[in-house]
Amino acid sequence: MIRIRNLVKKFxxxxxxxxxxxxxxxxxxVAFIGPSGTGKSTFLRSLNLxxxxxxxxIQFDDDTYDLSHISKKETLRLRRSTAMVFQQFNLFKNRTxxxxxxxxxxxxxxxxxxxxxxxxxxxxxxxxxxxxQNHYPQHLSGGQQQRxxxxxxxxxxxxxxxxxxxxxALDPERVKEVQDTISLAAQEGNTMLLVSHEMGFVRKIASKxxxxxxxxxxxxxxPEAIFANPKTPRLQSFLxxxxxxxxxxxxxxxxx
Amino acid sequence: MPDLFDIKLVFTQIPELLKYLPVTLELxxxxxxxxxxxGVLIAIVRVKDIPVLKxxxxxxxxxxxxxxIIVQLYISYFGIPILLKYIxxxxxxxxxxxGVPPVVFAILAxxxxxxxxxxxxxxxxxxxxDEGQVEAAESLGMTANQVRLRVxxxxxxxxxxxxxxxxxIGLIKGTSLAFVCAVVEMTAAGQIMAGAxxxxxxxxxxxxxxxxxxxxxxxxxARLLEKKLSIPQEAPExxxxxxxxxxxx
Numbered sequence: 001m002i003r004i005r006n007l008v009k010k011f012x013x014x015x016x017x018x019x020x021x022x023x024x025x026x027x028x029x030v031a032f033i034g035p036s037g038t039g040k041s042t043f044l045r046s047l048n049l050x051x052x053x054x055x056x057x058i059q060f061d062d063d064t065y066d067l068s069h070i071s072k073k074e075t076l077r078l079r080r081s082t083a084m085v086f087q088q089f090n091l092f093k094n095r096t097x098x099x100x101x102x103x104x105x106x107x108x109x110x111x112x113x114x115x116x117x118x119x120x121x122x123x124x125x126x127x128x129x130x131x132x133q134n135h136y137p138q139h140l141s142g143g144q145q146q147r148x149x150x151x152x153x154x155x156x157x158x159x160x161x162x163x164x165x166x167x168x169a170l171d172p173e174r175v176k177e178v179q180d181t182i183s184l185a186a187q188e189g190n191t192m193l194l195v196s197h198e199m200g201f202v203r204k205i206a207s208k209x210x211x212x213x214x215x216x217x218x219x220x221x222x223p224e225a226i227f228a229n230p231k232t233p234r235l236q237s238f239l240x241x242x243x244x245x246x247x248x249x250x251x252x253x254x255x256x
Numbered sequence: 257m258p259d260l261f262d263i264k265l266v267f268t269q270i271p272e273l274l275k276y277l278p279v280t281l282e283l284x285x286x287x288x289x290x291x292x293x294x295g296v297l298i299a300i301v302r303v304k305d306i307p308v309l310k311x312x313x314x315x316x317x318x319x320x321x322x323x324x325i326i327v328q329l330y331i332s333y334f335g336i337p338i339l340l341k342y343i344x345x346x347x348x349x350x351x352x353x354x355g356v357p358p359v360v361f362a363i364l365a366x367x368x369x370x371x372x373x374x375x376x377x378x379x380x381x382x383x384x385x386d387e388g389q390v391e392a393a394e395s396l397g398m399t400a401n402q403v404r405l406r407v408x409x410x411x412x413x414x415x416x417x418x419x420x421x422x423x424x425i426g427l428i429k430g431t432s433l434a435f436v437c438a439v440v441e442m443t444a445a446g447q448i449m450a451g452a453x454x455x456x457x458x459x460x461x462x463x464x465x466x467x468x469x470x471x472x473x474x475x476x477x478a479r480l481l482e483k484k485l486s487i488p489q490e491a492p493e494x495x496x497x498x499x500x501x502x503x504x505x
Contacts, residue, residue, distance in 0.1 A: 048395055072400075080397035090388035094411060094487060104396035107406060131494040139491035156396060
């Protein structure tokens with residue numbers, strides 16, 4: 001059980017997160033949706049202290065961290081309980097795919113070279129990229145890079161996997177392969193927090209959906225409840241805005 | 257046709273000049289190492305925005321970049337003995353002012369001068385590393401030192417390399433001014449030799465050839481190093497998982 005309590009984050013005087021509470025059961029996939037700039041990414045980034053919150057706690061079983069008063073040592077311990085997948089992949093550019101996955105195992109977990117290599121290769125196999133082990137990020141497509149990034153995150157065996165808009169920076173034809181990889185990780189029982197604008201994917205993968213607006217959780221519930229039966233006007237108008245967008249190409253008729 | 261230009265001499269006197277090449281290289285290597293180490297420290301102070309120290313190094317860099325190297329060599333040559341004399345006077349110590357070899361003044365001036373230029377190259381290179389690379393390392397749980405040693409410095413180093421090489425090439429030629437500190441390196445030796453033969457033009461031609469060759473060798477080494485450090489353009493072959501196919505059959 002992961003408990004997050006009263007997470008507050010301000011940038012200067014602007015309150016981005018206004019006291020977020022959240023419980024996550026093991027194996028659960030919690031998805032955040034909401035308009036841009038409402039603090040979804042900031043929320044994820046606060047949980048591993050890439051942003052420093054103004055207040056809030058996170059509790060993993062018996063381990064409680066006070067996010068606003070945390071020592072360097074505790075920060076490292078918290079970061080080792082979580083792992084993050086970034087919108088821009090952020091693979092180490094000067095390392096091959098397998099070296100990227102290996103890096104945390106060797107440097108952070110101090111696993112011997114050979115064993116780390118074997119584990120990294122098996123993580124790459126799970127995301128279907130073992131053959132690309134010696135490719136540098138610049139040799140890989142965006143989708144492949146993101147799958148390596150997911151392998152790198154999963155290799156750390158995190159208690160909580162943070163996915164920050166993992167498909168937003170991808171070409172449309174690459175979105176599905178990454179979504180499939182994430183679905184697989186979910187089926188394997190990984191506990192996840194996902195920020196996404198892909199509502200179809202959220203509906204499919206999430207066990208719980210939270211609608212965030214203005215730094216507050218406005219509505220939460222099962223995907224069915226949120227998408228089929230939104231209660232608050234703000235969620236209704238948010239979903240209406242998304243659905244009114246017709247992805248079909250516009251056919252221009254010649255002017256008479 | 258009068259004997260105005262003795263082209264043979266340009267080449268025959270090169271071996272004589274090369275006897276002083278070690279002095280030139282000594283100045284270059286020593287000042288280069290001082291410049292690089294001090295440059296890294298200054299860059300870190302500026303990147304980390306350490307108060308007080310930062311203001312000091314900003315003025316330091318501005319001063320050393322804003323004054324001619326020849327003036328700095330003179331200041332070092334005349335200033336350090338004066339400083340030593342004051343130290344002796346204040347503390348009752350007895351440093352031998354005349355015992356300091358002249359090459360020390362030159363190395364100090366050239367090294368500090370280099371540190372100012374190199375620090376700016378290193379600083380901009382550190383700042384050019386994508387923030388996402390650092391965040392990825394941090395999110396894995398790396399310590400600040402691990403992030404620095406495994407991510408920041410290797411990537412910044414590759415970015416800094418061409419600029420640092422440029423600075424080093426400037427330094428090699430800067431050593432030719434060390435004669436003002438009474439150091440007889442290649443250019444000074446050449447001037448002394450030409451003073452005896454009056455073949456100044458031939459002498460400077462010889463010097464030009466030597467400096468050019470040294471620089472060309474350095475450029476070649478730099479290219480090798482850059483090639484070794486850069487990520488290959490071509491993607492490697494796919495690693496087909498042979499063993500697995502066999503066991504699955």
